[in-house]
Amino acid sequence: MTGKIAYQGEPGANSHIACNEAYPHLEPLPCRTFEDCFAAVERGDADLAMIPVENTIAGRVGDIHYLLPSTQLQIVAEYYLPIRFQLMALPGTKLAAVKKARSHIMGLGQCRNFLREHGIEGVTSADTAGAAREVAELGDSTLAAIAPRLAADVYGLEILAEDIEDATHNTTRFIIMSREQAEIEAGDGPAKTAFLFEVRNIPAALYKVLGGFATNGINMTKLESYLIGGSFVSTQFYAEISGHPDERHVQLALEELGFFSQSLKILGVFPTSEYVLV
Known part of the structure; x- marks a missing residue:
């Protein structure tokens, strides 16, 4: 056992938060792609993988279901994470100065109303936390990121607007993958x-x-x-x-x-x- 759980994205991503909440005793292992998450568990570099499959606003995460037919991993659990997105930028930036916001395509899709209301152009990044890192590195005061609150702490950004998701019910469902089957018998519960x-x-x-x-x-x-x-x-x-x-x-x-x-x-x-x- 490695004591690790793999997730797609960079530190501060929603998947990172889901790992911390659902498996606080395991060390989160960031992976560049979903394929890398599956491979990390298959190789034995991680015990579990935290995989998002659907969101109540943006719908299903299409990439995942194309990976399932070829994997030997098993689904052993599910987890629901309420999603709260913050608009964050370099310290001292004013909301009126922001012209573009970077985020994962699912993050942009879950904050359409806010972006439209403020005339901000959405720009796709590999993941939400990665967008926050990019904003911190680029040093552009007209650029912001849409990401979880944890990402602002990780990358030293200032939150300009809180909880900008389109609906309060915004929730992502995750499945947890493992090399071993879940130990659950008929009659153990739902x-x-x-x-x-x-x-x-x-x-x-x-x-x-x-x-x-x-x-x-x-x-x-x-x-x-x-x-x-x-x-x-x-x-x-x-x-x-x-x-x-x-x-x-x-x-x-x-x-x-x-x-x-x-x-x-x-x-x-x-x-x-x-x-x-x-």
């Missing part, structure tokens, strides 16, 4: 099962797959589709359901899914984390 599947090329295959979950009384909490193989007719689906594969009604639903699918990959079984609206 659980989720995540999986990928590709339906057979027959009429109403997806309808029949979903029917198995309906008839067995299983709640499907997520279903997303992705084109694969450069084709507009070959589709892969990522799904999450409430329940454990060892529960009989879940077994029956997965058996029916398998009959109408040409592939099925279980990505993890993990405890359900309560999402609290703040």
Whole structure:
């Protein structure tokens, strides 16, 4: 065990904050890309990876789901982080002087109203904390960053406007990846099962797959589709359901899914984390 948890971004990023809150006993390990996060755990450089998958304002983090089919890692937990963005710049900068704001594309998307109201142009950076570092290094008083409060402390910036996200419910959901499966048994408490599947090329295959979950009384909490193989007719689906594969009604639903699918990959079984609206 390394005692480390990998995340994409630089120190001060929201993923860094999620690591500190969810796993305070582990050392956060910053990684340049999501691929690097997965690789760090696969190589044994980290025990876990904190991976954002969706946000209540900006939607899904598309890059992640294209990495899931090829990884051998398992989803072992989920975590919900309320997102609070601050506009930060060099000390002494006035809000009226800011012409451009740098941030991750998801950060810009979650603060559209503020940027429009103040006539500030959004500029995409690799991540939110990295944008703060860039502002500190460039020394341009017309440039600001949209990033978490922690980034202002890390890079010595001054906060010009607080909590500029478009909605107070702004929350990002993370999944935690590991080389080992979660130690959770049927009956231990509410659980989720995540999986990928590709339906057979027959009429109403997806309808029949979903029917198995309906008839067995299983709640499907997520279903997303992705084109694969450069084709507009070959589709892969990522799904999450409430329940454990060892529960009989879940077994029956997965058996029916398998009959109408040409592939099925279980990505993890993990405890359900309560999402609290703040």
